[in-house]
Amino acid sequence: IRDSMRGRLRPNSDQVELGGIRDYIKKFVNAKRIIILGCGTSWHAGLVGEYLFEDIARIPVEVEYASEFRYRNPVIYEDDVVIAISQSGETADTLAAIELAKSKGATIIGICNVIGSSIPRATHAGSYTHAGPEIGVASTKAFTAQVTVLTLMALHVAHQKGSITNQRLHRLLIELDSIPDKVQKVLDQNEKIKYIAEIYKDVHNALYLGRGYNFPVALEGALKLKEISYIHAEGYPAAEMKHGPIALIDEEMPCFVIAPRAGAYDKIVSNIQEVKARKGKIIAIVTEGEKLIKEMADHTIEIPDTEECLMPLISVIPLQLLSYHIAVMRGCNVDQPRNLAKSVTV
């Protein structure tokens, strides 16, 4: 992560730059819309990208599953900027969606990990994530690196557009620099996370709830559990719970709630109360020093505080670790999950 961040953006400098999109910055600044395309984990990173670009750069964003986009008849304008995200750079659906958008004259920016792969070659410009090879099939560090690059892009575009104050830009860049140490603090809680995994390793279903920037993290947490542990899991925006999933809650249902002290904190507290009132089990990801939720939850995992828009970089880590431990305890091959291919090329 540190490598992705270092030297790309410099606060208080006229030369704030993110090499990969430098020549296309005007396209971004003038874009009426950004379309983000990806599959699986890359789509979840794209959702964080939507929140970032709309929040910081004030550009409307649509996030689409490339696997849907390529087969429907989407409206694509010549001044659309399309960001295609892929760890492998070989995902057939993403590649086909890029070709479709390109044929309509849109500008395509890639965020990929594998240098020289097909997707970067099909794009006009972009950034490599430089996350190193994903040893396993399921994306983990790729998510963090994709979100990091999206953050840098949104900040860069916002700076050029003048939609962010220098003060806020400076604050976010300084905070970004502290993220690797904060991630390490979460990793240091490995034993506690393993202990929680032991308790829930035999469940058949799980719910993941989050709000705002942590909603895509809830989706990603659920996907990791499905992919490597073969446990059925669903992620929801916490506020959607009352519109259906609440019917599923009983003493057998663990709910992993991402509930740091940010955004709609009071609302997430009441979501936790709703689950507890129905005897559901709560495993909450909370900010260091949290008291209220600790009294209500069955288990808590503390994460360091950070700016709300940077929270996914930290809050996803305990969920990835939990899935990893549960998978290992269930005897699953975490690097080579059944039915899953590293590059989905068909």
Ligand code: F1P
């Ligand atoms: C997309 C993806 C991954 C997932 C698995 C299957 O890959 O859905 O997110 O973890 O590996 O493929 P990519 O386009 O990001 O390489």
